Amino acid sequence: MLAGHFAVGYALKAVEKTVPLWVLLVAVQFVDIFAQIFIFLGLERMFIPENATKITDIVIFNPYTHSLISVPFWSLLFVAIFALFRPVNLRIAAVLIIAVASHWILDFVVHVPDLPLSFSPEEKFGLGLWNYPLLSAALETVLLLAGIALCLKVVEFGGLINKLLFWLLCTLLLLLALFGSHTQPPSTIGEAVVKGLMLYTIVPAFAYFSEKRIRKNSV
Numbered sequence: 001m002l003a004g005h006f007a008v009g010y011a012l013k014a015v016e017k018t019v020p021l022w023v024l025l026v027a028v029q030f031v032d033i034f035a036q037i038f039i040f041l042g043l044e045r046m047f048i049p050e051n052a053t054k055i056t057d058i059v060i061f062n063p064y065t066h067s068l069i070s071v072p073f074w075s076l077l078f079v080a081i082f083a084l085f086r087p088v089n090l091r092i093a094a095v096l097i098i099a100v101a102s103h104w105i106l107d108f109v110v111h112v113p114d115l116p117l118s119f120s121p122e123e124k125f126g127l128g129l130w131n132y133p134l135l136s137a138a139l140e141t142v143l144l145l146a147g148i149a150l151c152l153k154v155v156e157f158g159g160l161i162n163k164l165l166f167w168l169l170c171t172l173l174l175l176l177a178l179f180g181s182h183t184q185p186p187s188t189i190g191e192a193v194v195k196g197l198m199l200y201t202i203v204p205a206f207a208y209f210s211e212k213r214i215r216k217n218s219v
């Protein structure tokens with residue numbers, strides 16, 4: 001799943017509005033950010049078949065970032081990093097853990113069986129909703145719309161420019177939800193890593209500048 005992950009970040013903003021939206025949008029893709037880095041370093045694997053026509057044809061094996069057994073580690077690591085900068089209570093910790101852990105659950109729904117339970121290469125799981133392109137695009141879009149709607153109940157914008165940035169980001173993510181999984185796959189692993197890291201940088205950056213005023217007031 002690509003854009004659909006961000007839906008959880010938007011929705012959790014409504015649960016705990018003192019956590020900046022950009023932090024939640026990083027949390028939901030935290031393991032994917034590390035996956036890009038690990039693939040670049042050769043610690044995890046990505047294989048782009050020659051006959052690949054869409055992004056979902058890419059074969060991945062990410063035991064350290066995408067195994068079920070690693071989910072508690074990544075969730076607690078994110079809470080620990082957040083705690084370096086802001087006070088963390090039980091509610092905030094729970095929200096951050098849900099944000100990070102939601103990544104595995106949503107990937108499990110859409111991925112073809114490539115998600116390991118442990119570091120072992122034999123056990124891989126995934127319900128394969130990506131095999132039904134319309135259904136998976138519909139699910140990601142509905143999730144995003146619901147998440148954005150919840151977020152709008154609490155989010156405060158710094159001004160017109162901030163509001164425009166928020167809606168521009170929402171529009172880009174909705175387009176990604178509708179068409180993202182069927183775009184042309186990258187031709188090299190390097191290109192895939194760079195595009196992934198760009199997405200995971202641009203999205204929180206937009207959110208950061210959308211919510212400038214609330215960030216100042218609430219922290």
Ligand SMILES: [Zn+2]
Pocket residue numbers: 001031032066103107
């Ligand atoms: Zn993932």
